[in-house]
Amino acid sequence: MLELRPNCECCDRDLPPSAEAYICSFECTWCPTCASEILKGICLNCGGELVRRPMRPAAKLADNPASTVRVFKAEGCAPKTAA
Numbered sequence: 001m002l003e004l005r006p007n008c009e010c011c012d013r014d015l016p017p018s019a020e021a022y023i024c025s026f027e028c029t030w031c032p033t034c035a036s037e038i039l040k041g042i043c044l045n046c047g048g049e050l051v052r053r054p055m056r057p058a059a060k061l062a063d064n065p066a067s068t069v070r071v072f073k074a075e076g077c078a079p080k081t082a083a
């Protein structure tokens with residue numbers, strides 16, 4: 001079962017289960033803006049493909065709640081710019 005993590009690992013924006021979000025096969029979780037504009041569709045952590053996270057129906061969330069464990073890259077996620 002997907003964890004449905006509650007935030008973007010890059011910008012820490014809230015991503016409730018009903019929000020559009022992008023994940024890789026390891027469930028690294030990103031908001032649409034970071035996924036497209038910063039990560040260019042490739043997971044920063046594992047280099048894997050990012051796909052749109054499926055939405056879990058509200059009726060299923062009662063018995064299968066989304067994760068509340070926030071994962072956040074404190075060191076930042078912007079691409080390293082060569083000086």
Ligand SMILES: [Zn+2]
Nearest residue numbers: 008011031034
């Ligand atoms: Zn983000």
Ligand SMILES: [Zn+2]
Nearest residue numbers: 024028043046
């Ligand atoms: Zn990943």
